[in-house]
Amino acid sequence: NAGVTQTPKFQVLKTGQSMTLQCAQDMNHEYMSWYRQDPGMGLRLIHYSVGAGITDQGEVPNGYNVSRSTTEDFPLRLLSAAPSQTSVYFCASRRQGSEQYFGPGTRLTVT
Amino acid sequence: AQTVTQSQPEMSVQEAETVTLSCTYDTSENNYYLFWYKQPPSRQMILVIRQEAYKQQNATENRFSVNFQKAAKSFSLKISDSQLGDTAMYFCAFIYSGAGSYQLTFGKGTKLSVIP
Numbered sequence: 001n002a003g004v005t006q007t008p009k010f011q012v013l014k015t016g017q018s019m020t021l022q023c024a025q026d027m028n029h030e031y032m033s034w035y036r037q038d039p040g041m042g043l044r045l046i047h048y049s050v051g052a053g054i055t056d057q058g059e060v061p062n063g064y065n066v067s068r069s070t071t072e073d074f075p076l077r078l079l080s081a082a083p084s085q086t087s088v089y090f091c092a093s094r095r096q097g098s099e100q101y102f103g104p105g106t107r108l109t110v111t
Numbered sequence: 112a113q114t115v116t117q118s119q120p121e122m123s124v125q126e127a128e129t130v131t132l133s134c135t136y137d138t139s140e141n142n143y144y145l146f147w148y149k150q151p152p153s154r155q156m157i158l159v160i161r162q163e164a165y166k167q168q169n170a171t172e173n174r175f176s177v178n179f180q181k182a183a184k185s186f187s188l189k190i191s192d193s194q195l196g197d198t199a200m201y202f203c204a205f206i207y208s209g210a211g212s213y214q215l216t217f218g219k220g221t222k223l224s225v226i227p
Binding site for chain 1: 156
C-alpha cells in the first residue's frame, strides 16, 4: 500500500492564482480530511468527507473547495490564492475506530 | 465540543534521559480514543501511540508509554532513553469513538529537543 499520497510537495503561487492540491489513498478509508498547519496553531481542519459524494466544512473552510467523486481521491482547490493561505497542507484518511493516516504534506507559499 | 491542551510549547531532554509530555482534554463523552503523533523535521506525521478510553491499562510501544488518567482527563507521554531521533513536534489528539464522529481534535503541540 502507498498509504496517503499528496502532490505537489512544494508550490509557489501568486496572489489570485488558483490551483488544486491532489490527495489519494489506497486503504479504502471512508473518512478523508484536509488540514492546514501554521506555526503555533497546530493542525486546523479545512474540509472533510465521510464518503464518496459527501463533504462538509471544518474549522477554516473559507477560500477552499473540495469534492469527493471516488473513495480514493479528495482534491483541495484554492480558488483565488491569498498570502494568508501560505501554510503546510496535510491530507489524511481513516476508518471508523482507527487512527488517522497522514500524507507527506504540501508546503504552499503565496506571494 | 472537545478541546485538547498541551501546556508545554517547548521542552528539552538530555540524550538517554526520560521526559514526559503533558496533555489534558475536555469532553463529556465516555468512549473515545487518544493518540500521540510525532512530527520530525521531515514534516511527516507519525503515530506514536494510541489509547482506547475503555482500557484501564496504559498503552506502551517500546520506549514510549502513556499515563492515562480518565477521571482527570489527562494523557501524558513518557519517552524513556531519549534518542536524538526523538527530536520532533509532538501532538496529542482526541476522537470520540461513537457513530457520527469523523475528525480528530489536536492540541497545539510540544516541540521536543533531545540534546547530545
